[in-house]
Amino acid sequence: MNALATAFISAGIGMGLAAMGTAIGIAWLASKAMEGMARQPEAINGIRTSMILAIAFIEAIALYALVVCLILATKT
Amino acid sequence: MNELENLGKIVYWHLTLGKLDLSITSLVISLWLATAAVFMFFFLVSRRLKQVPGKLQGVAEVMVLFLRDEVAGQIKDNRSAWLPFIIALFFFVLANNLIGLIPGLAPATSNVNVTATLAVMVFLIVQIASIKKNGLKGYCKSFLPEGIPIIIAVLMLPVEIISQLAKPFSLTIRLFANIFAGHAVIFTLISLIFLFKNYFIIPLPLLGNVCILAFEIFVAFIQAFIFTYLSSMYIASALEGH
Numbered sequence: 001m002n003a004l005a006t007a008f009i010s011a012g013i014g015m016g017l018a019a020m021g022t023a024i025g026i027a028w029l030a031s032k033a034m035e036g037m038a039r040q041p042e043a044i045n046g047i048r049t050s051m052i053l054a055i056a057f058i059e060a061i062a063l064y065a066l067v068v069c070l071i072l073a074t075k076t
Numbered sequence: 077m078n079e080l081e082n083l084g085k086i087v088y089w090h091l092t093l094g095k096l097d098l099s100i101t102s103l104v105i106s107l108w109l110a111t112a113a114v115f116m117f118f119f120l121v122s123r124r125l126k127q128v129p130g131k132l133q134g135v136a137e138v139m140v141l142f143l144r145d146e147v148a149g150q151i152k153d154n155r156s157a158w159l160p161f162i163i164a165l166f167f168f169v170l171a172n173n174l175i176g177l178i179p180g181l182a183p184a185t186s187n188v189n190v191t192a193t194l195a196v197m198v199f200l201i202v203q204i205a206s207i208k209k210n211g212l213k214g215y216c217k218s219f220l221p222e223g224i225p226i227i228i229a230v231l232m233l234p235v236e237i238i239s240q241l242a243k244p245f246s247l248t249i250r251l252f253a254n255i256f257a258g259h260a261v262i263f264t265l266i267s268l269i270f271l272f273k274n275y276f277i278i279p280l281p282l283l284g285n286v287c288i289l290a291f292e293i294f295v296a297f298i299q300a301f302i303f304t305y306l307s308s309m310y311i312a313s314a315l316e317g318h
Contacts, residue, residue: 049146056302060246063253 004075011072018065025058107184110171117167139166147305150312158311161201166304169194173255173296177289183255191252195244198307206314243310247303254299258292 176183
């Protein structure tokens, strides 16, 4: 296999794996956040702000992988 | 991605200063439009401030009060000196993210140079604030927590330096990739219509386009908030003096 085909395949596989890890992480975080909000409804505002902040952190890691895969997928 | 990169290269006026290329492209136009929009928004709000706020003043009050209490609330000392910077940063990033939803304009933050400039600016402000607060000796001491044996201190020094350098890098990539990925998805959906070469396929990509545009508004607000929150967290941790 020449290098160009390897680059294209690895771009797809890499981004898929990164998306899978991100989805699992955010799903776990969101489920714990909903549990916490159901236990104590007066803390909903604080929990919601912290949850959105943590989601942005986890999503940033998937986007590091996206940048690398974009560089690989547009090679000539 | 090559077609997307051409969006910032539609040159309206060539302008070079020696070897620097300062030509006016469409990204420069959208940067100016975003600045003008933020300026006009606050100018109209602050003309007649009422005790019971009207609609425009209400919107501005909600956002500014949220920034003052939640985001800049992390800075303990001299908070009112840092507040204009935090508010300006938030509204600048927000306006630049939202301008890209108008068809024909590109968001300025979808270019990695713009976000890198903002992140380097925040990084320099954090380091200089830390030096001014703790002095030069205290700044160098803040890399090594005290009370640890010398072997671990030698290992921890590169880790601390790398983690300080990774902060503006992660700020850059997070903002750039979120806004750029949104536009790449819109571009791919619209280009589906041209790939199928059929008129009956039009409603489906357009429906997906509407959903992605609604999500992009949400992402614009969230990314501006995240950028500002992390910047104020770094400033607060640099000012507290370890």
